Amino acid sequence: MRRLCVFLLLVFAFVRLQAQPEDSLRVSVLTCTPGDQVYSLYGHTALRVENFTRDFDLVFNYGVFDFTKPHFTWHFVLGECDYMVMPLPWDIFVKDYVRRGSGIYAQILDLTPAEANRLQAFLIVNCQPENREYRYNFLYNNCTTKVRDVIEQVVNGEIDYPALAHGETYRQLLHQLTKNYPWSQEGNDFLLGADVDKPLSDRESMFLPLHLMSYLDGATLRDENGVRSLVGKKEILLQEVAVARRPSRWRSPKGLAWAFFLVNLLILLVERSLRRKWWIYDVVLLTLQGLAGCLLAFMFFFSEHPAVGSNWLVWVFNPLPLFGAFCVARAALKGGISRWHAFNFVVLTFFILISPLLSQKFGQIVVPLTLVLWLRPLSYLLSGKRWKISPSRSKL
Numbered sequence: 001m002r003r004l005c006v007f008l009l010l011v012f013a014f015v016r017l018q019a020q021p022e023d024s025l026r027v028s029v030l031t032c033t034p035g036d037q038v039y040s041l042y043g044h045t046a047l048r049v050e051n052f053t054r055d056f057d058l059v060f061n062y063g064v065f066d067f068t069k070p071h072f073t074w075h076f077v078l079g080e081c082d083y084m085v086m087p088l089p090w091d092i093f094v095k096d097y098v099r100r101g102s103g104i105y106a107q108i109l110d111l112t113p114a115e116a117n118r119l120q121a122f123l124i125v126n127c128q129p130e131n132r133e134y135r136y137n138f139l140y141n142n143c144t145t146k147v148r149d150v151i152e153q154v155v156n157g158e159i160d161y162p163a164l165a166h167g168e169t170y171r172q173l174l175h176q177l178t179k180n181y182p183w184s185q186e187g188n189d190f191l192l193g194a195d196v197d198k199p200l201s202d203r204e205s206m207f208l209p210l211h212l213m214s215y216l217d218g219a220t221l222r223d224e225n226g227v228r229s230l231v232g233k234k235e236i237l238l239q240e241v242a243v244a245r246r247p248s249r250w251r252s253p254k255g256l257a258w259a260f261f262l263v264n265l266l267i268l269l270v271e272r273s274l275r276r277k278w279w280i281y282d283v284v285l286l287t288l289q290g291l292a293g294c295l296l297a298f299m300f301f302f303s304e305h306p307a308v309g310s311n312w313l314v315w316v317f318n319p320l321p322l323f324g325a326f327c328v329a330r331a332a333l334k335g336g337i338s339r340w341h342a343f344n345f346v347v348l349t350f351f352i353l354i355s356p357l358l359s360q361k362f363g364q365i366v367v368p369l370t371l372v373l374w375l376r377p378l379s380y381l382l383s384g385k386r387w388k389i390s391p392s393r394s395k396l
Contacts, residue, residue: 023053025116028106029147029231030059031213033240034177035100038184042177043209045144048090048106049120059093060123061086063143065136079304083136083143085126094238103240107216110232111155119154126150139170139196139306144209151230157223159230161215165205170196170307171361173208182364186253189363191299193311197361257368264372268379277383279332282376283325289373290322312360315351316370337380345377 032044047060064086097104111119125131136142152159171192178185206212219230271277296317299308324340331338352370355362 022113022117023051023120025113025120026050026052027109027111027116027119029109029151029213029216030237031105031107031209032097033103033105033210035102036181037100038181040100040102041181041184042174043102045147045209045212046093047119047123047147047150049116049123050090051120057090058087059090060127061088061093061143062134062146078302079137079306079308081136082133084132084134085123085146086132087123087127097238101241102238103236104238105213106235106237107213107231108233108235109151109230110221110228115155119150122150122154137306139207142207144212145207148206148212155221155223157221160220160222161202161206162218163202164211164214164218165200165202167199168205169198169200169361170204170207173200173205173211177208182252182254186363186365189361189366190313191296191305191311192307193300193309193313194358194360195307195310197359254364254368257365261368261372261375264375268375271379272383275383277332277337277380279328283329285373285376286321286325286328289317290319290325293318293321310360312355312358313362313366316348316373341377341380345374345381348374348377 026049028048028050030044030046030048032046034041034043044063046062048058049060050057062085063083065081065083094104109116134141134146171189174188174196175185178188202215206215216231217234220227221230267278267281293314293316296311296314297319299305300311300314301309303309321344324338324344327338327340331340348370352374355366355370
């Protein structure tokens with residue numbers, strides 16, 4: 001029922017908006033500060049059109065998607081997710097941000113009446129069913145860059161942005177917004193490859209809402225009448241009340257990863273004292289490595305998500321350890337040692353040596369996890385055939 005009411009309200013709004021070509025308008029860029037949920041960590045940008053001629057107030061939101069579409073999850077994993085622009089009344093739009101405690105800044109654009117009406121007309125056409133969808137890309141074509149592009153299309157002159165970029169990379173900017181959410185940060189670092197470690201231009205830096213707001217603050221518009229500031233006035237429409245979290249050091253991914261390394265170092269010492277290899281543990285570890293590798297390899301080869309195709313972590317996390325788990329188990333059941341350990345040791349050693357030279361910046365868990373994987377074949381190479389590997393008496 002609520003969806004039906006909103007739909008009827010929007011239909012009524014479009015009828016009224018298209019009834020008169022010249023309206024008294026105020027156009028604002030809305031910047032919503034980050035929330036504490038994964039989908040809201042980076043903030044949001046939208047366009048607000050206030051129509052004083054007919055006392056109407058709409059927010060045009062380019063961050064809407066329809067998760068009920070067939071095979072939505074599959075297309076999302078592939079990076080083939082289509083977002084859409086949707087108009088919402090201001091009072092409905094703002095409720096979500098009041099609930100999550102985010103702030104909303106409004107940058108009122110200094111547009112001529114003709115430019116403002118052209119922007120309104122553009123948005124109305126863009127919201128039609130045949131025009132409203134676009135291929136979403138988190139870094140290059142998102143709700144924030146769409147707002148910037150719409151403004152650039154409707155103004156008469158050319159917009160000059162200030163030079164604010166200082167050589168930051170996509171990864172560094174994302175880290176700034178996820179510093180209090182280390183698990184989200186490690187997830188990003190695990191999936192995003194070397195392409196996000198290149199210095200950004202000013203235009204590329206505008207993919208984040210708070211950064212676009214800073215660029216708009218100093219932007220000027222040059223036309224035949226001279227130069228004017230793009231933003232005429234700035235207001236705080238909703239005060240931010242969210243409190244940043246302070247993650248526990250030992251519950252963080254980095255702390256847990258190093259603790260896991262110490263546990264594996266202890267396991268190695270126990271194995272040496274017992275002169276026995278716990279091969280089942282190796283099978284479990286290789287299986288987990290291979291399953292993580294299946295995800296990473298799939299993203300690397302098939303997904304259209306940005307930067308996943310340049311991820312050097314696929315060197316370590318790929319499906320091959322699943323085959324290694326089979327080889328280790330088969331050899332152990334026969335009372336022997338698989339050659340997989342020697343192969344795995346060479347691959348991991350080479351990665352450890354070469355990784356500091358790569359252009360990709362790895363997450364904080366990569367070093368301890370790689371060392372964990374490296375310890376296991378190292379222990380076999382150190383023991384040789386002196387230690388007992390018995391399928392009937394091996395312990396986990």
